[in-house]
Each structure stands twice: as structure tokens, then as C-alpha cells.
Amino acid sequence: MTTTAILLALPDRRRWVGMAVPFIAVAGALAIGLVLIAASGKSVPDAIEAFLDGAFGTAFAVGASINRAVALSLVGLGFILAFRANLTNVGGEGQIAIGGIVATAIGLWPPIADLPLGLAVVLPLLGGTLGGALWGGIAGVMKVRFGTNEVISTLLLGFIALLLVYWCVQSTALLRQPQTSSATLPESLPIAESVKLPGLTGSPESPLHIGLVICLLLAVATAVVLQRSTFGLRLRAIGLNELAARRAGMPGGILLVVALALAGGFGGLAGAIMLQGEQYYLKTGFSSGYGFDGLVVGLLSRGSAVGVLAGALFFGFLRSGGISMEIMAGVPAALTLVIQGLIVIAVAGSVILVERLERGGR
Amino acid sequence: MTQSATLEPPLLALDGLGKRFGSLQALEGVSLGVRAGTVQCLLGENGAGKSTLCNLIFGVYEPSAGHMTFGGAPWAPASPAVALERGIAMVHQHFSLVPRMTVVENLMLGQVKGMLHRHEFGARIRDIAERFGFALDPDAVVGELSVGERQRAEIVKCLMRDPRLLVLDEPTAVLPPGEIGALLDICRRVADSGRAVILVTHKLAEIARVADRVAVLRGGRLVADEGMAGADMSTLVHAMVGREVKPLDVALAEPDGPAAGQPATGDAGGPRRFALVCDGLSVKDRHGAVRLDNLTLEIRPGEIVGLAGVEGNGQSELGMVLAGLLRPTEGRFYMGDVELTHAGAAAVTAAGGGIVPEDRHAVACVTAMSVAENMYLNKLGRFTRFGLLQRRALNAAAQAQMRTFDVRAASPEVAFSGLSGGNQQKAVLARELTLDPLVALVAAQPTRGLDVSAVEAVYRQIRAAARRGVGVLLISSELDELIAVADRIAVLYRGRLVGERPAEPAERAAIGALMSGQVVSGQSVSGHAA
Numbered sequence: 001m002t003t004t005a006i007l008l009a010l011p012d013r014r015r016w017v018g019m020a021v022p023f024i025a026v027a028g029a030l031a032i033g034l035v036l037i038a039a040s041g042k043s044v045p046d047a048i049e050a051f052l053d054g055a056f057g058t059a060f061a062v063g064a065s066i067n068r069a070v071a072l073s074l075v076g077l078g079f080i081l082a083f084r085a086n087l088t089n090v091g092g093e094g095q096i097a098i099g100g101i102v103a104t105a106i107g108l109w110p111p112i113a114d115l116p117l118g119l120a121v122v123l124p125l126l127g128g129t130l131g132g133a134l135w136g137g138i139a140g141v142m143k144v145r146f147g148t149n150e151v152i153s154t155l156l157l158g159f160i161a162l163l164l165v166y167w168c169v170q171s172t173a174l175l176r177q178p179q180t181s182s183a184t185l186p187e188s189l190p191i192a193e194s195v196k197l198p199g200l201t202g203s204p205e206s207p208l209h210i211g212l213v214i215c216l217l218l219a220v221a222t223a224v225v226l227q228r229s230t231f232g233l234r235l236r237a238i239g240l241n242e243l244a245a246r247r248a249g250m251p252g253g254i255l256l257v258v259a260l261a262l263a264g265g266f267g268g269l270a271g272a273i274m275l276q277g278e279q280y281y282l283k284t285g286f287s288s289g290y291g292f293d294g295l296v297v298g299l300l301s302r303g304s305a306v307g308v309l310a311g312a313l314f315f316g317f318l319r320s321g322g323i324s325m326e327i328m329a330g331v332p333a334a335l336t337l338v339i340q341g342l343i344v345i346a347v348a349g350s351v352i353l354v355e356r357l358e359r360g361g362r
Numbered sequence: 363m364t365q366s367a368t369l370e371p372p373l374l375a376l377d378g379l380g381k382r383f384g385s386l387q388a389l390e391g392v393s394l395g396v397r398a399g400t401v402q403c404l405l406g407e408n409g410a411g412k413s414t415l416c417n418l419i420f421g422v423y424e425p426s427a428g429h430m431t432f433g434g435a436p437w438a439p440a441s442p443a444v445a446l447e448r449g450i451a452m453v454h455q456h457f458s459l460v461p462r463m464t465v466v467e468n469l470m471l472g473q474v475k476g477m478l479h480r481h482e483f484g485a486r487i488r489d490i491a492e493r494f495g496f497a498l499d500p501d502a503v504v505g506e507l508s509v510g511e512r513q514r515a516e517i518v519k520c521l522m523r524d525p526r527l528l529v530l531d532e533p534t535a536v537l538p539p540g541e542i543g544a545l546l547d548i549c550r551r552v553a554d555s556g557r558a559v560i561l562v563t564h565k566l567a568e569i570a571r572v573a574d575r576v577a578v579l580r581g582g583r584l585v586a587d588e589g590m591a592g593a594d595m596s597t598l599v600h601a602m603v604g605r606e607v608k609p610l611d612v613a614l615a616e617p618d619g620p621a622a623g624q625p626a627t628g629d630a631g632g633p634r635r636f637a638l639v640c641d642g643l644s645v646k647d648r649h650g651a652v653r654l655d656n657l658t659l660e661i662r663p664g665e666i667v668g669l670a671g672v673e674g675n676g677q678s679e680l681g682m683v684l685a686g687l688l689r690p691t692e693g694r695f696y697m698g699d700v701e702l703t704h705a706g707a708a709a710v711t712a713a714g715g716g717i718v719p720e721d722r723h724a725v726a727c728v729t730a731m732s733v734a735e736n737m738y739l740n741k742l743g744r745f746t747r748f749g750l751l752q753r754r755a756l757n758a759a760a761q762a763q764m765r766t767f768d769v770r771a772a773s774p775e776v777a778f779s780g781l782s783g784g785n786q787q788k789a790v791l792a793r794e795l796t797l798d799p800l801v802a803l804v805a806a807q808p809t810r811g812l813d814v815s816a817v818e819a820v821y822r823q824i825r826a827a828a829r830r831g832v833g834v835l836l837i838s839s840e841l842d843e844l845i846a847v848a849d850r851i852a853v854l855y856r857g858r859l860v861g862e863r864p865a866e867p868a869e870r871a872a873i874g875a876l877m878s879g880q881v882v883s884g885q886s887v888s889g890h891a892a
Contacts, residue, residue: 228753230746233735241728247685247719248739249708 021354025346033339037331047329054324055317061324063201063208067278068290069309069316070215071096071270075294076308077222078136078266080301082259084226086239087150089263091139092270093291094158097165098135099128099271104168104175104188104282107275113192120194125214125272132268133261135161140257150260158291166284175282188282197277211273216309218266223305235259267291293319300347318343373398373433373558374419374450374527380427381414388414389582391428398526401549401559403569405602406579407784407813412562415579416529419560420452421445433526451520452529455536457512461505465515468504473522490521494551496544508674510541517548528552529560534568535811546572564602564813566595578602603815637663637833638684638715638802642693645679645857653679655857656693661802661833666824668848668865669837672877673807676857677837678720681806684835685717685725686710698801711740714801716794716827718787718808720837726790727778734760734774737793767792768819784816791820795827803827806837821847841873855879 037047055065075092082089103124106112112120139157142148168175168188175188197209226232237245238255246252271287279286293315301307322336372395381389389411396402406412417423419430421439430437432450439445442452459468466484484500491498491514498514507515513533520528530549534542549572553559563569569576569590576593578586578601586601638661645654654676661667671677682688684695686707694703700713710717719725727736734757738745745756760774769789771781778786787808794803805824809817825847828834838844844851848865853876861876863869 224750228750230742230751231749233731233742233751237728237731237735237739240730241724243687243725244728244739246707247687247717247725249711250739251708 025350029342029346050328051321055321063206065320072312074270076297078263079298082263085259091154094161095132095267096271096287097161099268102131103128103272107191107195128272133265136264137261140260144253378428400574403573411582449526451525466500644692668844668851671854714799716803718805720806729779
């Protein structure tokens, strides 16, 4: 009792509360989730077991979850870069799709498989990144030239990109595999072995690939750009007061375009990594949900690269566990999404609560 | 009325009032009585605690020490809404009117529930305005009104609640000279109707004209509180700034102040003929209305040209054009020998055009960033190595510059928003005056909202720049300041240059006439024949 009182009297007790609140909130959201699972008539212990098994149960499960997290991180990192300039990129989904298309197209180009020095892996990755950057850059140019709100333009460009994937895999003139029978699926051919991302562990058991390393390097780079670089400061100035930044001689329009192109580039890279790392061939809906989950990760991170990584890991494992719950315990996928939504609300709500606590001190 | 007022207890009494924000003691031990039927002036420099005091009275903040009584009862309003309900109204410096709605619509917002009776309400607005001796068209669209008219709408909005105390927070800071008198008359009439008026200001002339009592705040403490009858102007100034200040004209006309920044070294290539040339600049707004009409002006190196005019006569547009943020519809302008008409803001900076924008918060600075970042916003490249910002070097440079330009802040790393208006302006000025090369300086309303000592500092720096060969265009609606500082004064009226006069006190009446659109005989659009 007295110990508690002393602890609470400590000057920085608010920091402890601030750190504890999000965990308590997430635990609360998970508890509600379990209640919902019970209410849907499924066995709660079965569901928990299936979740844990799917998320952490095997080396494969862990690797798959981390690969998911890599894609989410990249989209989230791009989001916080653009968000520093007060731009909200909601087009992650479409940028992933474009990245996937370009990576497939380059990966299926016959000479590519024989290129030396890992170029067979690198070129599709670069292509995907550039494709995504172009897609994000279009929204930037539209904003600067015509004043189009980037929330609208990135979202709508996203829909176009998803339909482009559809077109690419439907038309043999584009990326569809040769139609040998009426049963040929609307998918591309698989990419060559040399185009696939090298594994990290060397064990065929684990799907973990080099994308993780790329992602971590880019997270460090993003953190440096945002916190230490002049470019990051310029983005911040533009985001806070565009007129003053332009008055001070900053190239306002170019910075905005670059910010959105960077966000798009990260999305495109995520798409290329997903394709070369796990998917290996293009099909419709391969980007499903990643763009928007990445957006949520970016939003919840409050502009910190570490926050993005943490959020992405969390969502990555949650997704894997959710899929396993659906398959093994019969818990509807929709329920996983509900739980995910609850967690988002819990985290966002606790952030607001913590800010209140911090400001509440006289 | 002053005599009878001394007999009854004050309407509002403050007793030992204090307010602390974190480690900052904004207000301490303020005791003051405000009587019904009087105008109480509140004088003080920026950051002296005037606004904090008003906000305590109006229920925006809760005092951290002391207490208040209003009408004999304890006064501790939980919010401005409660204060308004119980008889205290406040006119803020920034108006809360919706520009696209009419006066009557604006005033009905929040005051009317259920059915709207425009005509009745409009009639009430007219009544109140007439009662206090001014006119206000209830059906005018707010966006088309002058600043003074908008302010009157705000005042009527307050008076409709029939308050016993009206607080006006620096109401004259936003007004052109011609409208200040009218506002002060309104204050007098409001007081004469038996209400109390608190008038916050840092312009001394206004106090002499309207105040019954004057209280002076300095550093959060009350340093003077006296009746107007016994008050002496120089004593008040002394109380306000805590040191002797010479009359403005003397201070400004002084030949040599302390060194101002590094000398501009870029202009080694012989003397330029002109520092700034505007050649037939015209600006039309979106609706096709002419805002700036064929403006031609030439400023030599070392010359300070004042551009006088009531606000809203094209000054803002000219300022934006010369800052490179607005393309003129016609005409050209040059700084040094470089044409910059369509070159944009970055090119203006590169060509040596220092700009002190009229709207400090919207154009000059990023308030959420640090003082150092703001002071070097246009020179960040200097502190960049391999793309990384050398923060330590940046902060050290800013620290040195803060000393040179007397920018007072706890450290270069504090947020710019935490600085007082005067210090913010000095920081902006420091940034623009240290351009290398510096060819021309365009300063628009550089002293707006600043107190006496900050005004002095700003003009000392501007004069020093002119002595180093910089051509200065000084856009201001403060005629006295222009006369004291400028070499010659051009007058802008409805977007046109309507005349030019020497900057002499004797020309005051002639310039004033030009500003109000009266053409002086034989002297119409004289340009720069002199």
C-alpha cells in the first residue's frame, strides 16, 4: 500500500502509466475478442491454441508472420515519411499492386534469370520500387498542379492499380500464363528460381527471406532521415506551414511530390518483396489488406520508425494467428478483423489517454 | 463620473491574482479594482501578462493564486461561456466571424435558438450600434467589411449580451489610424452607459485619450495603477519597459546604433543604380478586381522608401508579389539587376531579397519548430553535411545571432511559438538581414503588435541595413513611424500610387489626405518626379 503510494508519487509515474496503458488496452481488446469467439459458439481454448499455433507454433509460422510484418513495415515507413509533410497516403494497397506487377514483368523477362551478381533479384526489386514511386508521385503531381487532395487521389489510384493487376493476369498479351486448357488459371507464370529472394536461414523449413534485412536497413534509414536529416526537417516545415517553407526558399512542390513518391516507392518495394519472397507469381488480390493494414501501422506508430516495426510485427502475427484460427478452429475471418479493429481502437484510444495524462499535469 | 465612481466599491476586484504555466510565472500578485462607468487601460509590453490577466477574468484560465470578485460576489467563471452568461464579455484580437455570412447571421450564431427572425435581430443590431454612436449594416457580408467594421460587429455581438464589463484585448493593433479614434469613442460611450471597460493596449496616445485609470504590467507584476489625471506619459513608459526610453522619433532618428549583424559582402561589383525596381506591377484577384494598379517604384541602395496607406489598399498583394509568392498579372520587378517577376520565392532569396512578411505566423515562420530552425529556415543547406543536419552547429550559430539581434529566448531549441511577438519579429528580421548578399529588404508592417522597445530595435536594424547599402521598402500603416524612419513616402490608395512626399513631420496632413484618397491639388499621380 505504502509502496504503491510512493511509486505513484514519483515524478515520472506518468511515464510508467503511459507505457502500461497501451498494453492494458490491448489485453482488454483481446479479452473482448475471446468473449466474442465464445459467443459465436466456438471453443475458446481451441481458438487460442489455433491462434498460437498459427502465429508462433512452427518455424514456418514465425517466418510467415515476420514476412507479413516486413510488407506492413515498408508500407508503414512510407506512410510516416509522407505524413511528416502532412500528406496522408492511403494508396498503399495500389502501390503494392504496381510493385508486384513491375517485379513480375521484370522477373519474367527471359534474360533476367541469368544475370550475375544478384542482379536477377535486385532489378525486379528496384523496378517494383520505381513503379510504386511513380504511382505515388502521380498523386503528388496532381496535388501540386491541381490541388487534388492526396487522400482522394491515392485511394482512387489504388483502385486503378488493383484493376491493372486484374488486366495483367487476364490477358495473355500481358502477364497471363499461356492458356493450354480452359482450366488455366488467370495468373502469371512463376518467376525463375534465381529471381526469388534468398532465404535467410538456409533451412527450407523457414520462409524467412532477405526482405527482413532490407526492411530493417530501410527502417534505420527512415529514422535517420526523419530525425537527423535536413530533408526531414524540410518535410516537417512544409507539413507545418507550406507558405512559410516556400517563402524561405524551399521547393514546396518538389518536396510534396518526392514525399508521396517515397511513400509509393516503399509500397512498391513491399509489393516486389511479397512477390519475389513468397508469392512467386502474380494473381489478383495478392495485395489484399496489406496496404490498409500498413496504413494503420503507420498511423499508430505516431511517426516513429521503431513504432512502425513494433506495430507491423504485432499485426503480422495477429494476421497469421487469425488465419490459423479460421482454418483450424472455424472462427470466422470476419471475427479476426473485428478483434483487429478492437485493438486499433484500444491502441489509438490509449494514445489519446496518455496524451491527456501528459498534458493534465498542472 | 470619476468622482462618484471612487465612492462605490469596484465592479471587478482582483486580489493577489497569480497564474503559473509550468515553470513560467505569467502573473503574480496582481490586485486591481475596475469601477463601473470607467475605462480602465491595461498597459504593458509583449509578454507582460496582459492577455493572461484578461483570460483569467474571462474564465479561459483558472488563477493559480488569489481571487476575484465581480459585482460584490466571488468571481470564478468555469469557462468563457459562464463569464458571458454572468456579465463579462470580451473582444479578442482575432475575430470569430464567418467571412461568408452576413453580420446578422454571424451574430445570430450561438445566440438564437429555434426559429430565426432576421429582421427583428437586424433591427436590434442597428439599435445597439446607434445607441453607442456608430453605424453597422446588419445585412453586409462580413468578408466584404473593413477590419474596423468587423471589429464593430464583434463589439455589438458582445453588447447584445448586455454585459456589465467589456474587455477589449489590444483592439487597436489591427486598426488603421483613421479608425482608432472611432473605436475609442465607442469605448467612452460604453463606459458612459454605466458599464466598465478594460482596454488592453501598448499605444500610449490612446490611453491619454480615453482612459480614466491606467494600470501597467511588467513581467507579470502590476507596477503602476493610477488615475489618468495624475499620470505622466514618460513615467508610464518608464514603468512599462523598466528603463528610460527616448521618444520614438528621437530613438529612430539616432544615427548610429550598435552593429547589426554581419555586413553584406556580396555587392563588390560597384554601386548598383537601383536595389529594387517595380515596373508597372498590377495584380488582379480571382474575381478580376484590380488589387494593384500599375505600380512603378524605384529604390536606390541605401534608401528607405516608406509605402503609406490604409490597410487593404494593395499592400498585402505588393508584399506577396515581392516575396515571390504571387505572380503579378502585369509588370515586372527587379532586385539588383535580376528580374524576379516569375522566379518564385527561392530566387528572391537567392538574389538577395530579404522579406519580412506582413503575416508573421502564416508566412514568416513555422511556429512549431525551434527558434534556431526558424532563424536559418532559408539557410539550412549551410548546416548540412552528407544530407544530415548539423544541429549543434545550427544551434550555436543561432545562439550567436540571437545575441546580435537581441532575440530573447531560453535557448535556440525552444519552440518559436513560445517567443513573444517582438522577439519573433526580431528573429525573422535577423534571418532576412543576414542574407548574403542582401540587396533589398521588403518589410511589411514590421512593427505590428510590437511594443515600444521592440519597435525601436526593429527600426534600428532596418536603418543599419540601409546604411550598409540595402534598399528598403517599408510598407506600414503607422504614419508616424514612416515619417521617423523613411527617406521619402509614397502613398498607396486603392492599389495605385497616388503621390509621393518627403518624410517630414510637416507633410503629415498631406500624406494623411493622400491616404484617404483626397487628391492634393496639382499633385495627383506624381510618381517620383522629385
